[in-house]
Amino acid sequence: MTALLAPNRYRAVIFDMDGLLLDTELLWMRSEEAVFRNHGDTFTYEDKLAVVGTPIPVGSRYMAERLGLPEQEAQIEAELLDLMRAELRRQVDARPGALELVERLRGHLPLAVASNSYADIVRLALAAAGIADAFQAVVTADDVRHPKPAPDLYLLACERLGVAPRDALALEDSPSGVAAAKAAGLACIAVPQFAETDVSAADRVIDSLEQLLAEF
Known part of the structure; x- marks a missing residue:
């Protein structure tokens, strides 16, 4: 592994949420x-790949x-969000190695979440997973004009x-997230949930966040 990709060279780590930090996908x-x-x-698996x-x-x-x-886009979004909030209130699991990695890093490096989800969804999910207080910054689609794949979320997270x-490392699971991190000038390690x-x-693709536990 080159020095560029060595996780312990960075001064901050920024996590995507859906599908990377939490099993919310x-x-x-x-x-x-x-x-x-x-x-x-x-709704098919191909549909999921189209929207992830x-x-x-x-x-x-x-x-x-x-x-x-097409004329009911707003109603479809409202229906989707109501269903998702109900799911989040039932149970939220972390992705393998995620809670352990957050616990390993907190107190040693500044941590942030940069998510394309809305703020209330992100707050609900992080609280349900018991890690709402682990991050010095949480930036969401409500905070920027252009979410991922634009760089705005990552630039704002670094600023905060x-x-x-x-000097920051992004952890991502989707093409749009990787594109956003790279456009913002961060190094990025991807952990795709869907093959x-x-x-x-x-910059690097791994199978699980568990692989990073020995590197920090």
Whole structure:
């Protein structure tokens, strides 16, 4: 491993949330499947790959168009969010190695979350997982004009942590997240949840956050 990719060279670590830090992509998928069932259709694995990592309005637009209801995009988004909030109130699990990595890093490095989800969804998920107090900064789609794949979320997270992007490490699971981190000037390690997800633009791709526990 080159020095560039060695995790312990960085002054801050910024986590994506859905599918990287928390196992919420599965909760999103349940909610997406329920929306499609409510409208007499089936949400497929290919549909999931099409929306994973995208901003919520983009995913909602895709779903509305797939359902043949482009004029009901706002209603589809509201329905999806209501279902997702209900899922989050039931149970939120962390991705393998995530809680251990956060615990390993907290108190030693500034930590942040940079998520394409809305603030209330992020707060609810982090609280349900018991890690809401682990991060010095939490930035969401509500905080920026252009969410991922634009660099804005990562630039704002670095600003709030007081570190230069070149000194921060992003942990991501989606193509849009990797693109955002790289556009902002961060090094990025990708941990894709779905095997078909193309995260080859990341500086390094690993199978699980557990692999980083021995490196910090």
